[in-house]
Amino acid sequence: MLAELLSITKHYNQPGSSISNLVLDNISFQIADKERIAIVGPSGSGKSTLLNILGTLDKPTSGTVLLDGSTVESMDFDRLAGIRNSMIGFVFQMHHLLPQLTLLENVMLPLLPQKDKNSLKPAADRAKHLIERVGLSNHIHKYPSQLSVGECQRTAVIRALINQPRLLLADEPTGSLDAANATQLADLLIELNREQNVALVIVTHSMEIASKMDKIYHLRERKLMTGEIVNG
Ligand SMILES: Nc1ncnc2c1ncn2[C@@H]1O[C@H](COP(=O)(O)OP(=O)(O)OP(=O)(O)O)[C@@H](O)[C@H]1O
Numbered sequence: 482m483l484a485e486l487l488s489i490t491k492h493y494n495q496p497g498s499s500i501s502n503l504v505l506d507n508i509s510f511q512i513a514d515k516e517r518i519a520i521v522g523p524s525g526s527g528k529s530t531l532l533n534i535l536g537t538l539d540k541p542t543s544g545t546v547l548l549d550g551s552t553v554e555s556m557d558f559d560r561l562a563g564i565r566n567s568m569i570g571f572v573f574q575m576h577h578l579l580p581q582l583t584l585l586e587n588v589m590l591p592l593l594p595q596k597d598k599n600s601l602k603p604a605a606d607r608a609k610h611l612i613e614r615v616g617l618s619n620h621i622h623k624y625p626s627q628l629s630v631g632e633c634q635r636t637a638v639i640r641a642l643i644n645q646p647r648l649l650l651a652d653e654p655t656g657s658l659d660a661a662n663a664t665q666l667a668d669l670l671i672e673l674n675r676e677q678n679v680a681l682v683i684v685t686h687s688m689e690i691a692s693k694m695d696k697i698y699h700l701r702e703r704k705l706m707t708g709e710i711v712n713g
């Protein structure tokens with residue numbers, strides 16, 4: 482299994498008080514290679530918390546996270562950072578591109594920690610291929626301020642794919658886009674999911690987008706419930 486959550490519970494402590502707020506209650510689910518999963522639920526239901534735990538950006542209060550069969554809790558800081566960088570790509574609601582870097586430089590940024598400089602040439606070729614793939618070749622030397630919001634989001638998507646991750650986590654990636662651009666970005670994510678052999682977990686408020694995935698999970702009252710299987 483690519484990724485697995487086993488009996489995940491998450492409490493947040495209220496600052497300066499002994500009251501703790503239970504956000505996720507005994508949640509388990511699995512993600513297979515190349516699978517497409519949507520997570521829907523009301524604002525504040527814990528969708529981002531769940532995605533961040535899955536992406537090892539946050540720790541559960543109890544329960545186990547497994548990536549490719551290995552327990553995340555047992556990994557030291559460097560191993561975890563290495564796995565996160567090589568195995569997982571993130572896309573957020575706001576693109577988080579660096580304003581002082583061009584489109585190409587932003588896409589290549591996740592390659593910086595790589596010690597082996599010989600691998601940079603193929604990586605640069607891959608970056609250019611992906612930029613062309615999403616129709617941004619004419620904008621390669623532009624800065625984020627010179628791009629539309631939709632173009633910035635597409636750039637953020639390919640930046641997340643540059644290290645060939647097996648798991649792409651997207652937290653409301655279409656949240657800052659208008660309806661037409663949102664549908665276009667969701668369709669692009671699905672195409673890339675197939676072409677790049679990357680599993681996709683998308684948090685969305687849009688049932689139209691959620692219904693394009695293999696499975697829909699509803700997060701409600703701290704529990705994760707399975708929705709209907711849409712595409713078989
Ligand atoms: N760092 C934190 N400290 C304390 N409480 C937090 C923290 N992060 C989130 N929460 C609380 O946990 C709950 C779930 O938050 P989360 O951001 O996961 O919700 P969400 O489903 O992603 O909401 P939205 O759809 O608005 O993005 C909320 O009640 C929130 O206030």
Ligand SMILES: [Mg+2]
Pocket residue numbers: 528529530652
């Ligand atoms: Mg959220």
